[in-house]
Amino acid sequence: MDRLGSLGAGALLGAIGACLYLSILTGSPGALILAYLAQLPFFAAGLWFGVRAAVSAGVVASVILFAAGGATATGGFAALYAAPVVVLVRQALLARQAPDGTIKWYPAGLLSAWLTGLGLIMLGAIILVLGGPTGIETFLNDRLGEAIQRLGIESGSSGEALTKTLALVMPGAVTASWMAMTASNGVLAQGVLARFGKAWRPSPDLAALALPFWLSALLALAAALVLCGGAARFVGINLLIVLVIPFCLAGLAMLHTVVRRLPRPQVPLILFYVLAGLFGWPLLIITILGMLDAPLGLRRRFAPAQTNGVKIDD
Numbered sequence: 001m002d003r004l005g006s007l008g009a010g011a012l013l014g015a016i017g018a019c020l021y022l023s024i025l026t027g028s029p030g031a032l033i034l035a036y037l038a039q040l041p042f043f044a045a046g047l048w049f050g051v052r053a054a055v056s057a058g059v060v061a062s063v064i065l066f067a068a069g070g071a072t073a074t075g076g077f078a079a080l081y082a083a084p085v086v087v088l089v090r091q092a093l094l095a096r097q098a099p100d101g102t103i104k105w106y107p108a109g110l111l112s113a114w115l116t117g118l119g120l121i122m123l124g125a126i127i128l129v130l131g132g133p134t135g136i137e138t139f140l141n142d143r144l145g146e147a148i149q150r151l152g153i154e155s156g157s158s159g160e161a162l163t164k165t166l167a168l169v170m171p172g173a174v175t176a177s178w179m180a181m182t183a184s185n186g187v188l189a190q191g192v193l194a195r196f197g198k199a200w201r202p203s204p205d206l207a208a209l210a211l212p213f214w215l216s217a218l219l220a221l222a223a224a225l226v227l228c229g230g231a232a233r234f235v236g237i238n239l240l241i242v243l244v245i246p247f248c249l250a251g252l253a254m255l256h257t258v259v260r261r262l263p264r265p266q267v268p269l270i271l272f273y274v275l276a277g278l279f280g281w282p283l284l285i286i287t288i289l290g291m292l293d294a295p296l297g298l299r300r301r302f303a304p305a306q307t308n309g310v311k312i313d314d
Helices: 005-026 031-038 040-049 051-092 108-130 132-155 159-195 212-226 231-259 266-278 281-296 298-302
Strands: 095-097 103-104
Touching: 005 040, 005 051, 031 103, 040 051, 040 159, 051 108, 051 159, 095 281, 108 132, 108 159, 108 212, 108 231, 132 159, 159 231, 212 231, 212 281, 231 266, 231 281, 231 298, 266 281, 281 298
Parallel strands: none
Antiparallel strands: 095 103
16 A cells, blocks of 8 residues: 555544544443553554554544543543554564574564553653652542542541552552553554454564563562662552563463463463453463563473474564
8 A cells, every 4th residue: 555545544543543532431331441442543553554554543543632632631642542552563563684584573572671661651750740659649539539438448448548558559550551451452453454464564473572681670670679668669669560561471471382382272371361361360470470481591491492493582
C-alpha cells in the first residue's frame, strides 16, 4: 500500500481506537473492556502498515478526544495510549541483515526493556505530580475517602491504615497495570495480523526472550532500597512492582522453553494459562523464576540451544 493509503488506514484505525476509549462514557460495565482495548487499533495500524500509520492513528484519535473531552483528556490519552504505541512499533519494526543474509528483527527482550523504560517514566511522573506517599494519601482521601473507609470497615482495619497501604503501592500498581495493558494489546494485534498474514514482521519467539542486564541490576537496586526504609523504601517497593511485568515475561519465556522438551508442549501451556487466568498465583511463581533466570541461567540449563533448538536472543 502507498503512503497515502497507509495514512488513511491508520486514520481509520485511530478513529476506531478513539471510539473504544470513549465508550467508557456510556457507563456500561462492558465499556471497561472496550476502553482496555483502545490501543489495539493503534498497534494494528503500526504493525500492519508501518510507523507512519501508527502516528496517523494516534493523531486522529487525539483530535477526536480533543473534540470530545478537551485538552486535558487529550494530553493524557496521547501520553498514555498513542505515543507509547508509536515508540514500541518503531522499535519492533527495526531489523538488520546478518552476515549469513538472514533478517534479524528487533528482539522481544529489548522491546520488553523499552516498555519498562516507558513504565519507569510514568512511575516517576506519578510520584512527582502527586508528591510522594503523603501527597498520594491526600489524593486518595480526596478522591476515594468514603470508599476507603467502607473497605476498611469491611476488612476489619482502619481506613487510615488502608490509605497508607494503598498510597505505598499505588504508583507502581497503576504503572504495572498500564504496562500489562500495553503489552497485551501489542501481543494481541501482532497475533491477529500474523494469523492472517498481514503482519509487517514475524512474531517474536517468546522462548527466546532475554532481558538486558540493566533490568537485573535495577531489580537488585530496588531490593536494596526496600531495605533502607523511608522514602527509599517507597521508591524500591514501587520499582519492584513495575519490574514484575518484564520478569513475568522472562518467566513465561522459561516456561515456553522448558515445555518444548515434552512430546505435547501445548497441554501444559494451556493448563498453566487457564490456572493463571483463574487464580493469578501461577504468574507470581513464574515471575520469581524469571527473576532467577538471568543470574542462574535456568533456561540454558533446562534447554541448551545446541540440543533443543532454542536460541536465546542477545
